[in-house]
Amino acid sequence: QQKVQQSPESLSVPEGGMASLNCTSSDRNFQYFWWYRQHSGEGPKALMSIFSDGDKKEGRFTAHLNKASLHVSLHIRDSQPSDSALYFCAVSLTGNTGKLIFGLGTTLQVQP
Amino acid sequence: AQTIHQWPVAEIKAVGSPLSLGCTIKGKSSPNLYWYWQATGGTLQQLFYSITVGQVESVVQLNLSASRPKDDQFILSTEKLLLSHSGFYLCAWSGDWGGAQDTQYFGPGTRLLVL
Numbered sequence: 001q002q003k004v005q006q007s008p009e010s011l012s013v014p015e016g017g018m019a020s021l022n023c024t025s026s027d028r029n030f031q032y033f034w035w036y037r038q039h040s041g042e043g044p045k046a047l048m049s050i051f052s053d054g055d056k057k058e059g060r061f062t063a064h065l066n067k068a069s070l071h072v073s074l075h076i077r078d079s080q081p082s083d084s085a086l087y088f089c090a091v092s093l094t095g096n097t098g099k100l101i102f103g104l105g106t107t108l109q110v111q112p
Numbered sequence: 113a114q115t116i117h118q119w120p121v122a123e124i125k126a127v128g129s130p131l132s133l134g135c136t137i138k139g140k141s142s143p144n145l146y147w148y149w150q151a152t153g154g155t156l157q158q159l160f161y162s163i164t165v166g167q168v169e170s171v172v173q174l175n176l177s178a179s180r181p182k183d184d185q186f187i188l189s190t191e192k193l194l195l196s197h198s199g200f201y202l203c204a205w206s207g208d209w210g211g212a213q214d215t216q217y218f219g220p221g222t223r224l225l226v227l
Binding site (some may be wrong): 044051097 | 219
């Protein structure tokens with residue numbers, strides 16, 4: 001069973017629009033939720049992490065965490081064609097092993 | 113600034129042949145190092161992690177092994193490749209604690225095709 005579930009599988013938004021991605025974990029032993037972005041043919045890059053309930057904003061990206069429901073969302077405002085990529089949600093578990101469990105990803109396409 | 117380099121960029125190998133992939137991190141002493149595998153268009157699966165030279169922990173058994181011969185080097189290998197080993201191999205590093213709060217920085221990856 002996938003411990004980190006993401007939705008939707010794919011998403012298309014117009015340039016300048018808002019993209020919203022969702023993620024739920026089935027494991028309460030997490031410390032942080034992470035959002036990573038991967039452009040085709042490249043390694044993933046961390047966008048942001050969140051561990052407290054509420055919102056965390058970094059530029060055009062806002063993450064919202066609800067710990068009770070183990071749900072995190074990522075909102076990208078003023079989407080740009082360069083935002084087109086595969087977005088992964090990941091959870092890091094307690095302990096010092098650096099273990100990250102990734103979801104299956106959401107493919108975002110921003111239409112110019 | 114830290115840089116991470118992976119080699120080779122891509123490989124085409126025959127089933128049953130050996131494999132060695134490498135990763136080097138510059139500009140960071142005593143990094144925590146990780147190997148990940150990604151099927152084409154799929155999710156990332158952590159394979160190994162290492163917090164110090166000579167010490168490697170296995171996360172998932174995929175008939176692969178890893179070694180850390182130097183502080184800045186991480187090697188992934190196998191003596192016999194399987195078709196299922198095809199995919200994208202990514203090396204990553206993180207900072208001092210290797211804890212849940214540390215960002216993992218990924219390298220550019222090695223694409224492997226096993227025929």
